Amino acid sequence: MTISQSSFTFVSDLVRRETAMLYDPGKEYLVEARLLPLAREAGCSDVDSYVIRLGTDLAERRKALDALTINETSWFRDNAPYQAFTDTLLPSVIANRGHVKHISIWSAACSSGQEAYSLTMLLDQHLPPGWTAQILATDVSTAMLERVKAGRYSQVEMNRGMPAPMLVKHFTRAGSEWEVADNLKRMVRTQHLNLATAFPLLPTFDIVFLRNVLIYFDMDTKRDILRRVHQVVAPDGFLLLGSSETTLDMEDHWGRESVGRVQVHRPAGTTSIPHATSAPAAWHPTAMTGA
Numbered sequence: 011m012t013i014s015q016s017s018f019t020f021v022s023d024l025v026r027r028e029t030a031m032l033y034d035p036g037k038e039y040l041v042e043a044r045l046l047p048l049a050r051e052a053g054c055s056d057v058d059s060y061v062i063r064l065g066t067d068l069a070e071r072r073k074a075l076d077a078l079t080i081n082e083t084s085w086f087r088d089n090a091p092y093q094a095f096t097d098t099l100l101p102s103v104i105a106n107r108g109h110v111k112h113i114s115i116w117s118a119a120c121s122s123g124q125e126a127y128s129l130t131m132l133l134d135q136h137l138p139p140g141w142t143a144q145i146l147a148t149d150v151s152t153a154m155l156e157r158v159k160a161g162r163y164s165q166v167e168m169n170r171g172m173p174a175p176m177l178v179k180h181f182t183r184a185g186s187e188w189e190v191a192d193n194l195k196r197m198v199r200t201q202h203l204n205l206a207t208a209f210p211l212l213p214t215f216d217i218v219f220l221r222n223v224l225i226y227f228d229m230d231t232k233r234d235i236l237r238r239v240h241q242v243v244a245p246d247g248f249l250l251l252g253s254s255e256t257t258l259d260m261e262d263h264w265g266r267e268s269v270g271r272v273q274v275h276r277p278a279g280t281t282s283i284p285h286a287t288s289a290p291a292a293w294h295p296t297a298m299t300g301a
């Protein structure tokens with residue numbers, strides 16, 4: 011390991027200030043592994059001299075932050091939340107939004123877009139005729155948002171959870187990549203949004219996917235984000251977190267219900283879901299074979 015302690019501290023302070031993500035001592039190897047390719051590209055002899063450059067070069071700093079955000083994601087990640095979406099959450103929203111025939115979803119911390127596009131495929135299959143849907147896909151990483159807009163994925167990325175029938179139905183070959191169909195792209199709008207700072211003006215969402223991002227923040231930041239997310243979820247709406255994430259001790263804000271194999275969070279005081287697990291599962295991820 012060659013990164014100096016002062017460089018590591020500079021970088022972890024920078025990431026914390028800009029994204030609230032924590033790089034605790036012990037993660038020096040990770041910072042070095044992520045910055046070394048950028049240092050080489052920028053013509054720096056080592057990571058320490060690259061970090062000195064980050065002090066003055068704003069464009070390079072943006073690139074470094076993009077490289078340091080953890081963008082791990084996959085199609086239909088963990089399956090169960092998507093099964094709950096199809097079987098219970100979507101039928102509940104459809105039952106309650108007949109007057110507008112519109113469903114509004116937020117993929118907060120969307121990474122390269124697999125979460126948002128997985129949802130568009132289910133909406134394409136299950137939304138009744140005449141209904142519209144909009145998914146707002148947000149992330150702190152501008153590089154990730156560019157990827158969502160492009161909607162292009164490598165074969166390796168497609169191999170991570172994309173069911174073969176969905177690949178055939180919704181993607182076309184684009185050189186060595188696969189590109190998502192325009193009708194699905196039209197459902198997704200991207201916006202730069204840092205969860206750790208005050209939100210810009212947002213619509214009210216029927217369903218929020220806030221998955222696998224709270225784990226990177228400290229307790230106060232998690233609480234603050236959950237408080238602000240509460241303000242933009244419809245009173246009869248839903249919040250889905252990652253499998254190891256919870257709404258902490260915020261019972262005054264969030265109630266919990268089990269839907270299939272997942273915990274679904276709802277604004278406190280909401281009556282339980284009338285359709286819970288009653289609809290036959292029309293989409294069985296485990297029955298699909300990967301691409």
Ligand SMILES: C[S@@+](CC[C@H](N)C(=O)[O-])C[C@H]1O[C@@H](n2cnc3c(N)ncnc32)[C@H](O)[C@@H]1O
Pocket residue numbers: 028029030031079080081082083084087118119120121122125148149150151154203204205206220221222223226252
């Ligand atoms: C591990 S990925 C999770 C992606 C997706 N939600 C999933 O579950 O597969 C975490 C994402 O959170 C984003 N992120 C990190 N800090 C953030 C912040 N302060 N505001 C918004 N997004 C952030 C990262 O850029 C990354 O794309």
